[in-house]
Amino acid sequence: MVIPASLSQNxxxxxxxxxxxxxxxxxxxxxGGLYEALYxxxxxxxxxxxxxxxxxxxxxxxxxxxxxGLLLERLNVExxxxxxxxSLISTARRKGLRGKHLILGDAENLPFRDGVYRxxxxxxxxxxxxxxxxxxxxxxxxxxxxGKFIITALKKSFSGERFLSLLRSSGLKAITxxxxxxxxxxxxxxxxxxx
Numbered sequence: 001m002v003i004p005a006s007l008s009q010n011x012x013x014x015x016x017x018x019x020x021x022x023x024x025x026x027x028x029x030x031x032g033g034l035y036e037a038l039y040x041x042x043x044x045x046x047x048x049x050x051x052x053x054x055x056x057x058x059x060x061x062x063x064x065x066x067x068x069g070l071l072l073e074r075l076n077v078e079x080x081x082x083x084x085x086x087s088l089i090s091t092a093r094r095k096g097l098r099g100k101h102l103i104l105g106d107a108e109n110l111p112f113r114d115g116v117y118r119x120x121x122x123x124x125x126x127x128x129x130x131x132x133x134x135x136x137x138x139x140x141x142x143x144x145x146x147g148k149f150i151i152t153a154l155k156k157s158f159s160g161e162r163f164l165s166l167l168r169s170s171g172l173k174a175i176t177x178x179x180x181x182x183x184x185x186x187x188x189x190x191x192x193x194x195x
Contacts, residue, residue: 059118
């Protein structure tokens with residue numbers, strides 16, 4: 001099997017590549033309309049849980065795993081949305097999001113230089129990656145000094161301690177966690193502390 005360069009960067013295992021392909025195909029076959037019908041309300045509940053804690057957002061933001069651009073519609077800053085589902089990115093592009101740049105790419109191999117983003121959002125992303133630690137470390141790599149990370153993970157995929165341990169092992173320190181027990185995700189706002 002020939003592994004595309006975009007999926008084989010950093011010596012990914014065949015299993016990781018197969019898992020990415022499976023997840024990508026699932027989201028592509030779902031399409032943007034069905035995705036929004038199934039998840040829009042749930043995603044917006046997550047946004048409400050953290051946006052009020054962020055206050056005024058300045059600088060360039062990355063919505064890593066942007067899906068159909070639901071969060072990008074709410075951000076009033078220049079932002080980049082990255083997703084590996086061509087179908088979901090296509091739906092986001094049709095929305096004509098001003099000041100938002102949409103890129104088809106891999107969260108575990110971000111196509112950005114170091115130190116670019118002031119805010120990095122990864123809403124229900126890491127549970128859809130074969131290597132969550134690699135995905136979080138990539139976000140740390142592309143963040144600016146003093147950047148903020150807003151990361152969520154499905155409770156059915158991660159215990160609270162496992163999720164916080166993952167963030168800590170990437171050098172992140174949680175500064176706010178959502179107390180909303182009704183959310184299906186753990187929600188954390190974090191900053192980079194170093195290892």
